[in-house]
Amino acid sequence: MLSMVYLLKKQLSTFLTEYLKAASRGKKDKLKIMDKDRQQVWFVLAKLQMGGIERNRLKLINQCLQWGINVHLILLECKGELLQDIPPQVPVTCLGQPYKFAFPLRLAKLIRSQPPACIISAFDDVNLMVMVARALARSSTPVLLSNHNTFAVVISEAKELEKTKYFVLKHTLPWAFRRARSVVAVSNGVADDLSHSLCIPRESIEVIYNPVIDSGFHDRTCLPATHTVSKQTVLFVGRLVSQKDIPNLLAACVILKQRRHLDVLIAGDGPERPMIETQIKAMGLAQSVRLVGMVQNPLPLMAGSGVLVLPSRFEGLGNVLIEAMACGIQVVSTNCPHGPAEILEDGRYGQLVPVGNPEALAAAIEQSLNGEFWVEPDILQARAAEFSVEKATRRYLELAGYDMDSLPPSRQATPQTHQPFTF
Numbered sequence: 001m002l003s004m005v006y007l008l009k010k011q012l013s014t015f016l017t018e019y020l021k022a023a024s025r026g027k028k029d030k031l032k033i034m035d036k037d038r039q040q041v042w043f044v045l046a047k048l049q050m051g052g053i054e055r056n057r058l059k060l061i062n063q064c065l066q067w068g069i070n071v072h073l074i075l076l077e078c079k080g081e082l083l084q085d086i087p088p089q090v091p092v093t094c095l096g097q098p099y100k101f102a103f104p105l106r107l108a109k110l111i112r113s114q115p116p117a118c119i120i121s122a123f124d125d126v127n128l129m130v131m132v133a134r135a136l137a138r139s140s141t142p143v144l145l146s147n148h149n150t151f152a153v154v155i156s157e158a159k160e161l162e163k164t165k166y167f168v169l170k171h172t173l174p175w176a177f178r179r180a181r182s183v184v185a186v187s188n189g190v191a192d193d194l195s196h197s198l199c200i201p202r203e204s205i206e207v208i209y210n211p212v213i214d215s216g217f218h219d220r221t222c223l224p225a226t227h228t229v230s231k232q233t234v235l236f237v238g239r240l241v242s243q244k245d246i247p248n249l250l251a252a253c254v255i256l257k258q259r260r261h262l263d264v265l266i267a268g269d270g271p272e273r274p275m276i277e278t279q280i281k282a283m284g285l286a287q288s289v290r291l292v293g294m295v296q297n298p299l300p301l302m303a304g305s306g307v308l309v310l311p312s313r314f315e316g317l318g319n320v321l322i323e324a325m326a327c328g329i330q331v332v333s334t335n336c337p338h339g340p341a342e343i344l345e346d347g348r349y350g351q352l353v354p355v356g357n358p359e360a361l362a363a364a365i366e367q368s369l370n371g372e373f374w375v376e377p378d379i380l381q382a383r384a385a386e387f388s389v390e391k392a393t394r395r396y397l398e399l400a401g402y403d404m405d406s407l408p409p410s411r412q413a414t415p416q417t418h419q420p421f422t423f
Contacts, residue, residue, distance in 0.1 A: 040069070040071065040072055040116045040117050041064055041070070041071050041072070041116065041117060041118055041119075041120060041397075041400070042071075042072045042073075042074055042116040042118070042119045042120070043057050043060065043061060043071065043072075043073050043074065043119075043120050043121075044075075044120070044121040044122070044126055044130050045057060045073070045074070045076070045121075045122055045123065045126065046076045046077065046125075046126050047076060047077045047078070047079040047080045048075065048080030048081070048083050048085075048086070049079065049080040049081060049082065050080070050081040050082060050269070050294055051239060052148070052210070052320075053122050053123070053148050054080065054082050055082065055319075056210050056211050056212070056319070057122065058082060058085055058086070059211045059212075059393075060120070060211055060389065060392065060393050060396065061073065061086075061087065062214070062389075063214070063389050063390060063393040064393060065090070067393075069397075072090070072091050072093065072114075072116065073086060073091070073092045073093070074093050074095060074107065075092060075093070075094045075095070075096070076094070076096035076100060076103055076126065077096050077097060077100075078092070078094040078097065081294065081296075095107055095110070103129050103133075104129045104130075104132040104133040104136060105136065108132075108134070108136035111133060111137040111139050111141060112137045112138075112139070115139065115141060116141060117141075117400070117401075117402075118141065118142040118143070118144065118397075118400035118402075119134070119141055119142070119143045119144070120143075120144045120396060120400070121143065121144070122146045122147075122148060123148075124147070124151070124166075124173060125165070125169065127146075127147075127173065127176055128169060128172055130143060130145070130176075131143060131145070131176035131179055131180060132176075134179075142181035142400050142401055143179075143180045143181055144180065144181055144182045144184055144399055144400060145176065145177065145182075145183050146183075146184040146185075146208075147183065147186070147194055147316075148186050148210075148316040149190065149314070149315075149316040150189070150190060150193050150314045150316065150337050151170075151190075151193055151194055151197040151198065152196070152197045153193075153314040154166065155170065155197070157242070170197070170198065174199065174200055177198070177200055177204070181399065181401070182206050182399040182400075183200070183205045184206050184207070184396070185205050185206070185208075186207070186209060186210050186316045186317045186339070187207065187209070187316060187317045187339045187342050188207055188338070188342060189337055189338020190316050190317075190339070191205040191206075191207050192338070193337070193338065206395075206399060208395045208396060209317065209387050209391075209392060210319050210322070210387060210392065211387070211389035211391075211392035212319050212322040212323060212384070212388075212389070213322070213323075213326050213384055213385055213387055213388045213389065214388070214389040214390075215389075217299070217326060220297055220299045220300075221299040221300060221302075221326075221327055222300070223297060223299075223300050224300060225300035225301050225303075225304055226292075226295055226297075226300070226301070227265060227295075227301060229263075229304040230263065230305075230306070231304075231306040232261070232306050232369060233263045233264070233265055233304070233305040233306055234253075234256075234262070234263065234264045234265070234306065234307055234309055234365055235264075235265050235267070235301055235302060235307070235308045235309065236249060236264070236265070236266045236267065236268070236308070236309050236310070237267045237268060237295070237298045237301070237302070237308065237320050238268045238310070238320055239268050239269070239270040240266075240268050240269055240271070240272045240273045240276055241270045241271060242272060242313075243312055243314060244268075244310075244311065244312050244313075245312055245313045245334070245355075245356065246266065246272065246276050246311065247276075247279060248311045248334075248355075248356055248358055248361060249309060249311040249358075249361065250276070250280065250283055251358035252359075252361040252362040253283070253285055253288060253362075254283050254284075254358075256362045256366060257284075257285065257288055259366070260366070260369075262288040262289075263288065263290075264285075264288055264289040265289075265290050265292060265301065265305070266289065266290065266291045267292055267293070267301060268294060268295075269293050269294040273291070273293075276291060277291060298323075299327060302323060302327040302329055303328070303329070305329055306329065306330065306368065306369050307329060307330045307332055307365055308321070308324035308329055308330070308331050308332070309331075309332045309333070309361070310331070310332070310333040310334065310340065311333075311334055312333070312334055312336050312355075313334070313336055313355055313356070314336050314337050314338075315336055315337070315338065315339045315340060316338070316339055317338075317339035317342070318333065318339040318340045321333055321339075321343050321350065322384050322387045323384070325349060325350070325380040325381065325384040326384035328377030328378070328380055328381055329377070329380075330368040330373070330374065331344070331350035331351075331368075331380075332350060332353065332365055332368055333350060333352055333353075334353055334354065334356075334361070335352040335353065335355065336355050340352060343383075343387075345383075348375075349375055349380060350375065351364040351367065351368065351373055
């Protein structure tokens with residue numbers, strides 16, 4: 001069995017290597033000045049599910065529109081809860097249905113017929129397909145490949161067929177990175193990990209923190225909360241996946257329940273929800289822990305709660321920490337690789353505890369609820385403001401070659417329907 005898996009990996013690696021060599025015979029990537037009549041930015045994603053990367057991309061898109069830059073959204077699949085949040089003037093093209101493997105060929109055709117000013121891509125497999133498509137199109141379009149998670153950890157936790165996928169990516173992504181205009185990491189930790197995991201120079205990787213705080217953030221915070229919370233509520237917001245380590249939080253809740261009245265709200269959905277529901281009942285936490293599913297706007301919950309907890313085993317950055325700080329509430333996070341320590345400046349703005357240590361997590365939560373560890377809300381909000389959408393968008397566009405001083409005045413892009421279609 002092991003020999004068959006090894007053979008399959010070897011065959012896939014050989015096939016992709018030859019495919020990429022053939023694709024790379026196109027024009028070499030050259031820096032060029034943006035034409036003012038061709039200021040269209042393409043954002044490429046797999047889909048628009050309720051995730052941090054997807055929400056960040058929508059914020060970048062909205063900021064581009066405010067600056068008068070036309071945007072085109074390219075999706076592998078027309079799926080996800082966030083499809084309804086796409087601005088109505090943004091055209092959307094789905095290129096991976098019904099056959100995902102045809103995505104690079106269809107994207108190459110679109111690049112040749114409607115060459116963009118630049119392409120900004122996310123997710124490892126999508127990044128690779130975008131660079132293959134550009135090579136097939138024989139295009140010199142600037143491409144920015146962004147990376148949002150710890151590659152080494154993702155590889156180590158991959159299962160079954162995913163191991164083959166990441167084996168291939170590990171050997172092909174360096175090819176893609178060398179040909180991109182820029183490789184962007186969302187934290188210094190992610191950049192260091194990429195450099196080490198893929199053997200690429202650290203100085204070739206740019207760090208742009210996620211665009212979290214936008215102009216409408218305060219207004220969304222002041223909307224009515226969808227669930228009852230108080231300054232004694234412990235809040236988690238995020239997808240219910242293995243990475244977030246909800247069992248660690250539940251184990252901490254068992255400890256806390258023995259010492260105080262406990263009110264915990266878990267807002268999010270994901271593949272681990274059935275298992276978490278079972279654990280809540282088995283641990284005797286049904287009266288203390290509320291599992292409320294996905295919440296479209298969690299900011300009012302943050303503003304009204306006492307402490308936000310991020311119990312993750314790894315993160316690229318940790319947007320939810322920034323959002324909570326912008327709401328002025330205390331935060332507790334595991335000191336996981338790699339983002340939380342950067343956001344909290346090694347504990348200056350919130351408590352950091354070891355990964356997978358429910359005793360330490362429970363103690364930190366209790367200290368925050370009791371006011372024994374306290375950071376003034378205005379200090380938290382000032383720190384969160386450094387992770388602004390405008391700052392991140394400006395840096396992305398600068399890397400793409402835009403002269404930000406020469407952009408046209410802010411305007412509304414020409415309205416278009418955004419009904420997804422298959423190319």
